Structure formats: structure tokens, C-alpha cells
Amino acid sequence: MDTTTHEPAAGNRKRLALLTLGAIGVVYGDIGTSPLYAFREALAQCADDGITRGEILGVLSLALWALIIVVTVKYVLFLSRADNNGEGGVLSLMALARRATQGKWPIVVVLGAMGAALFFGDAIITPALSVLSAVEGLRTVPGFQQVMTSPVVLMLTAAILIGLFAIQSRGTASVASLFGPVCAVWFVTLAGLGVWHIMDAPKVLLAFNPLYAVDFLAGHGVAGLFVLGAVFLTVTGAEALIADMGHFGRLPIQIGWLSFVWPALSLNYLGQGALALSGQRAAEAAGQPFANADWFFLMAPDSLRAPLVILATLATIIASQAVITGAYSLTQQAIALGLLPRLTIRQTSAAQIGQIYIPLVNWLLLLGVLILVGTFRSSSAMAAAYGIAVTGTMVVTTCLAFIIVWRAWGWTIELAVLFIAPFLIIDLIFFGANILRVAEGGWVPLMVASAMALIIFTWMRGRRTALRRSGENGVAMEEVAKALSRHPPVLVDGVAVFLTSDTAYAPSALLHNLKHNKALHRTNLILAVRTAEAPHIVPGKRLEVQRIDEHFVRATLHYGYMDVIDVPSDLGREEGLLAQRGGTSFFVGRNAIRRASRPVLPGWMTMLYAFLHRNSADPVVWFNIPANRVVELGSQVEL
Incomplete structure (x- = not known):
């Protein structure tokens, strides 16, 4: 009796502990490496006229309360509950809001596209x-100075980065098991170094008083905003808390942050x-100016500095x-x-x-x-771009x-505004x-995000326009079926699957096959593949x-976006x-994009869409169809 009662609980606790350790290694890698530069860069923004004790406590108070409000309250306690069947991230939120x-609010797609574009700007930094x-x-x-x-x-940075990107094609499953333990050691080290130096100046705990942050901002004007921009480096990586929910679940991410990562960072x-503070006090006693420094690495004694650099490098590789x-x-x-257009995607783990x-x-x-490394040449110069x-x-x-709590959760608009407005x-x-x-x-991520936004906008508008033009020139599938039943062509054995984007119209591949081969399979499947706004669809319900009649069947396959x-x-x-x-043959239409005599899109957009369309991944590979069972037939779409 006792065994059956307690074994599942023990198993669940063990699984929860493993998931929490995995989350510590993957989810918190980015935010966990912020101490390397965040405090140093924030303090540097007020170092021109010397750094005072009040400025140190003010900057530190801003950092601590950023972790509390932005990460703990907003992401860990609130946004982790706004999941799409367990999946998080900006596109999952977009799908849930849509x-x-x-699907009647275009602003939802615009916001999702903006979020995706901005993420790519962050991903290179x-x-x-x-x-x-x-x-x-x-x-x-x-000895290394x-x-x-x-x-x-x-050169050393470039070598590490090239090596990191070069091994991606092999997959990360073999080394991912090391991420959690290495990051656990990293966060324990962060906490240990912090506790060791807090003892030198216990008054630093006054920084938990938010009045120090308020007084700092009130007394520094525009310069305070520059400091605030640098303080934000302490919370970069917070998006990963919801983006990786599908891999680890909400509870392990919350436990990892509240019980381990947040205390270690603080x-x-x-x-x-x-x-x-100790350095400022010593400089003031000696009558010398107090200079900003690389505070993180100076926390370690000289004998442990090299191992700390090695551990920090491993942590940054994991964050990357x-x-x-x-x-x-x-x-x-x-x-x-x-x-975005289809790209070649390879599975690296069975x-x-x-x-x-x-x-x-x-x-x-x-690239x-x-x-970025070659242009900025130092982390201090690059921090402004982050x-x-x-x-x-x-x-x-x-x-x-806001849209989700109002429309999906059923809150009144007044309550939704009252709750979301502070965030x-x-x-x-x-x-x-x-x-x-x-x-x-800061122009760097904006430039990258703008380029991605242009690609997303062009692809979405071009694809929608191409589908509309195809529909204008299309023939209703029912009419084709009726015409063929009155004047049947030669019938051949087997099943023909015609992939199309709109099953209401006869696929161009079907019409070309009838025109050139003058034959029809006994069973013809007019198939569309749709992506649902949910991460997964159960195989049996896809x-x-x-x-339509004895020779034609209309079918739709639904997949989750993951x-x-x-x-x-x-x-x-x-x-x-x-x-x-x-047997079964798959007929795939290959559309060539051409500029129409009366264009419906600007010339540059047609050229960019044609380029994206031409270089998108092979649909045969994308749909996982055996190449020896595919027949490709081409047509033109004029935009």
C-alpha cells in the first residue's frame, strides 16, 4: 500500500528535479551571464564626473528591482500562465491571440511579426x-595583462564562436546533458562570490530599498535614462523563460528561478x-578619483581568476x-x-x-x-546595441x-488595462x-529587425496576392469533376495526390496532367496542408x-506549428x-513568379518575393514525400 502511494510521488519529484536542472542549463543561460557586464556598464554611464556612494546604491537598486518586477512578477508569475497548450514565446502568444x-485583428499578426524580427536582432548580439x-x-x-x-x-573570441556554430549540424543532444550541471556550478559560483564580498560592505543591502532607485533617477535627469538603458542588461534573456516552456514546463522554470537563479543573481x-563601495571608500580616503572596473572578475582572488574565466566562457557558450x-x-x-518561406530543416535527434x-x-x-565582434571590438562598445x-x-x-487576458481569458477591458498598464x-x-x-x-538590432520585418511583410503580402491571383484564374473543383464525369478521360490505376493551397479550385498540376497526359487516376486526392494555431495536433485528428464523386476526394491535413x-x-x-x-503518386505544382503587365505589387516587392519563393525549400522534402513518387508540373503566376 505504502509503495504504490509513494513511488509515483518520488518519481515525479525526481523528474521535476531533472527538468528544473535542465531549465537552469538552457532557459537561464542568457540572463545568467549578465553579471559579466551589466553592473559595470550601468555604473560606467555615470562615471564621467566620478562615482559616488549614492550612485552605486542607486544603480544597484535599479538592477535588483528590474529583476523583481520585470522577470519575477511579469514573466515568471504572470506570462508563464499565458501559454498556448504548454508552449510559450512571442509567436505562441501571437497564435493564441489570433x-x-x-483572426480578425491584423494588429495581432503585425505584433507577432515585429516580435519575431526583433528576436533575430537579439540573436546575433x-x-x-x-x-x-x-x-x-x-x-x-x-600575468595575462x-x-x-x-x-x-x-581572435580567440572568433575562434570560439566559429567552433560553436560549426558543431550545430551535429546536434546538441550529446552535450545538452552537461548544460544543467555546468550552469548549476556557475550560479553557485555567482552566489558564493556575492556573499563573500557582501561581508565587506553590509550596507550594500540598503539597495533593496526602492527609494535609492527613485532618488537616483530623479537626481540624474537624462543621464539617469542612459543608466536605466544599461541596467536593462540585467534582465536580457527573460524572454527565454516563456519561450522554452514547451520543453520543460511552467513549474520547473518557476522553481528554478525563484529558488536558485534569482537569489544567485541578486x-x-x-x-x-x-x-x-569598498573601492569608492578606499579611493575617497586616499584622496584619489574612483574609477569604474571589471567588477565581476575582480571579485575572485588572483589565484582563482583563471578558473573563473574558464567557467564564465563555458557559461557564455551555453547562453549562446x-x-x-x-x-x-x-x-x-x-x-x-x-x-517566412520554407527553409531546409534537419532533425538532429531521433x-x-x-x-x-x-x-x-x-x-x-x-556572419x-x-x-559585430569585428566592428565593435569590445563588450563595452557592444553593450549599447543589446x-x-x-x-x-x-x-x-x-x-x-493584453489581448489574451481580455479576449481569451474573458477579463473586462477595464481590469485588463489596469493589470497590464504598469508592465x-x-x-x-x-x-x-x-x-x-x-x-x-543600438542601430544594429534595429537594422537587422527592419530587414527581417521587410522579408516577413514581403512574404506574407506576396503569398496572399499569389493565392488570390491563382483563385481568380482557377476553376472550381466541382465543375472540373462534373465535366470529367460527362466526358471521362482514360482511367489508370492508382491514387494521385495533388498538393494545393486551396481545395476549392482545381490544382494547376491536375489541369496540366489532363491537358498533356490526357489521363486520370481512378482516385484523385485534392490535398491541402494547413497549420493550426496550436503547437501540436494529435495524429489521429489531423x-x-x-x-466529391467516385474519382475525386477533397482532403485537408492539419498540423500544429511545432x-x-x-x-x-x-x-x-x-x-x-x-x-x-x-500505388500512389504525388503531383506537386511549381509556380514561377512573373511581373504582370498590370502589376499588383511594387516592382521591388515582386522581385524580392520571387527570390524568396524561388529559394524556398523543396516542398517534396518539406512534406516528407519520397522523391521517387513525385511528379512535378510547372505554371506561372503573374503579380
Whole structure:
């Protein structure tokens, strides 16, 4: 009796502990490396006329309350509950909001596209900044100051980043088990260093008083906004808390943050503040000016500095890996939701569906990362570029959350506004503070996000226009079926599957086949593949079938935006559909985009859409259809 009662609970506790450890390794890698540079960069914004005790406590208070309000309250306690069947992230929120508004609010898609575009701007900065800041720590190791010149630091950083991106095609399943333990050691180290130095200046605990943050902002004017923009570096990576919910679940992420990560980060920032207070007091006693420094690495004694740099480098590699895989997942979702053209996606693990590799995204990210490292050449110069993309994404997330609590959760609009407004005001303040740093480097994520937004907009508008033009020139499927029943062509054995985007009209491949081969299969399946606004669709509920007549069947396959598409397998679940004499052939239409004599799109947009369409992934591979069973027939669409 006791065994059956307690064993499941023990098993659940063990599974929860493993998921929490995994979340610590993947979800918190980005925000966990912020202590390397966040406090230093925030303090640097008020260092021109010397750093005072009040400024140290004010900056530290801003950092601590940013962690409390933005990460703990907004993301961990609130947004983690706004999930789409367990999945989180900006596109999952978009899908949930679009479902709640029945797809009638274009602003929902606009917000989702903006969030996705801004994420890619963030994705090239995180690896560059985090790895570069860790390698720069070698300069604090005794005996390395002269050796670690700027070219050496840049070369070592580039070598680490190239190696990291080069191994992506092999998958991360073999090393992912190390992420959790390494990050656990990292956070224990953060907490230990913090506690050690808090003892040197216990007054640093006064920073928990929010009045220090308020007084600092009130007394520094515009300069305070620059500091606020740098303070935001403490919460970069918070989006990962909801983006990775599908992998670990809400509870492990909440437990990991509340019981382990948040205390470790807070203790480390307090330790850095205490070290700065001690340094400021000593400089004041000696009558010398107090200079800002690399506070994180100075917390470690000289003998442990080198091991700390190695551990920090490992932590930044893990943080970079989390962003890279996040870019793959976001791209996969964007493709499924129709925001981007199909790209080649490779599964890197037979056991985990989420383990994917997208070659084009990988090498474009690496190119962007290396350009950033070579252009800015230091983590301090690059830090200004970091906040805009993240704050922009947070504003988008909050706006989508408002739509969800109002339309999906059924709150009154007054209650929804009252609840969401404080979060949105804080996000907008942080966004405004970071906008001030556009000239210093903030233009980088904005440029990347603008390019991605242009691609998304062009693809969505071009695809919608192409579908409309095809429909204008199309023939209703019922009319074709009736005409063929009156004048039947030669019938051949087997099943023909015609892939189309609109089952109401006869696919161009069907019409071309009739025109040139003058033959018809005994069973013809007019098939559309749709992506639902849910992450997963149960395999048994994916297929909808409607018979038109004895030779034609209309069918729709529904997939979640995180499902792996396998058309033959899912069609095979319908008994008797494909199991016929003569086998099954798949007919795929290849549309060539041409500029019409009376264009419906601007010339540049038609050219860009044609380029994206021409270079999208092979639909045969995308739908997982065996190549030896495919017949391709081409047609033209004039835009």
C-alpha cells in the first residue's frame, strides 16, 4: 500500500528535479551571464564626473528591482500562465491571440511579426557580447595583462564562436546533458562570490530599498535614462523563460528561478556593489578619483581568476547555444505560421523533435556575430546595441498579453488595462531609455529587425496576392469533376495526390496532367496542408476527408506549428485511402513568379518575393514525400 502511494510521488519529484536542472542549463543561460557586464556598464554611464556612494546604491537598486518586477512578477508569475497548450514565446502568444480574436485583428499578426524580427536582432548580439565579455576576463588574470591584447582577444573570441556554430549540424543532444550541471556550478559560483564580498560592505543591502532607485533617477535627469538603458542588461534573456516552456514546463522554470537563479543573481550583483563601495571608500580616503572596473572578475582572488574565466566562457557558450537553438525554433514556428518561406530543416535527434538545425539561419547568424565582434571590438562598445531588440520584444509581448487576458481569458477591458498598464509603462520606459543609445550601437538590432520585418511583410503580402491571383484564374473543383464525369478521360490505376493551397479550385498540376497526359487516376486526392494555431495536433485528428464523386476526394491535413510534417504517413492512417492497386503518386505544382503587365505589387516587392519563393525549400522534402513518387508540373503566376 505504502509503495504504490509513494513511488509515483518520488518519481515525479525526481523528474521535476531533472527538468528544473535542465531549465537552469538552457532557459537561464542568457540572463545568467549578465553579471559579466551589466553592473559595470550601468555604473560606467555615470562615471564621467566620478562615482559616488549614492550612485552605486542607486544603480544597484535599479538592477535588483528590474529583476523583481520585470522577470519575477511579469514573466515568471504572470506570462508563464499565458501559454498556448504548454508552449510559450512571442509567436505562441501571437497564435493564441489570433485564435482569441478569430483572426480578425491584423494588429495581432503585425505584433507577432515585429516580435519575431526583433528576436533575430537579439540573436546575433547575445553570442557576440557574452563570449567576448568572458574572453576579456583573461586580462584580469595576473600575468595575462600584456598578452591579451585586443587582436588576441578578438581572435580567440572568433575562434570560439566559429567552433560553436560549426558543431550545430551535429546536434546538441550529446552535450545538452552537461548544460544543467555546468550552469548549476556557475550560479553557485555567482552566489558564493556575492556573499563573500557582501561581508565587506553590509550596507550594500540598503539597495533593496526602492527609494535609492527613485532618488537616483530623479537626481540624474537624462543621464539617469542612459543608466536605466544599461541596467536593462540585467534582465536580457527573460524572454527565454516563456519561450522554452514547451520543453520543460511552467513549474520547473518557476522553481528554478525563484529558488536558485534569482537569489544567485541578486547576491552576485550585491557582491559587485559591495566591492565597488569598498573601492569608492578606499579611493575617497586616499584622496584619489574612483574609477569604474571589471567588477565581476575582480571579485575572485588572483589565484582563482583563471578558473573563473574558464567557467564564465563555458557559461557564455551555453547562453549562446540557447539563443541559437531559440532562433531555429522561432524560425520553424514562423515558417509554419506563414511568416517566412520554407527553409531546409534537419532533425538532429531521433528521440527529441525539438532538436533541429537550420543551415541558412546558422550561417547567417555566424556572419552577423563575426561582423559585430569585428566592428565593435569590445563588450563595452557592444553593450549599447543589446537592449533595444530585447525591450522592443518585451513591449510586443506585453501588448499580446493584453489581448489574451481580455479576449481569451474573458477579463473586462477595464481590469485588463489596469493589470497590464504598469508592465507596459515599465517596458516603454526601458525601451525609451535604450532608444537614446541608437547612435552608440543600438542601430544594429534595429537594422537587422527592419530587414527581417521587410522579408516577413514581403512574404506574407506576396503569398496572399499569389493565392488570390491563382483563385481568380482557377476553376472550381466541382465543375472540373462534373465535366470529367460527362466526358471521362482514360482511367489508370492508382491514387494521385495533388498538393494545393486551396481545395476549392482545381490544382494547376491536375489541369496540366489532363491537358498533356490526357489521363486520370481512378482516385484523385485534392490535398491541402494547413497549420493550426496550436503547437501540436494529435495524429489521429489531423486528416479531414470529403468525397466529391467516385474519382475525386477533397482532403485537408492539419498540423500544429511545432509538429513534424509527414504527409504519406498521415494519409496512410485513413484506411483504404492510399492502399489501392497501382500505388500512389504525388503531383506537386511549381509556380514561377512573373511581373504582370498590370502589376499588383511594387516592382521591388515582386522581385524580392520571387527570390524568396524561388529559394524556398523543396516542398517534396518539406512534406516528407519520397522523391521517387513525385511528379512535378510547372505554371506561372503573374503579380
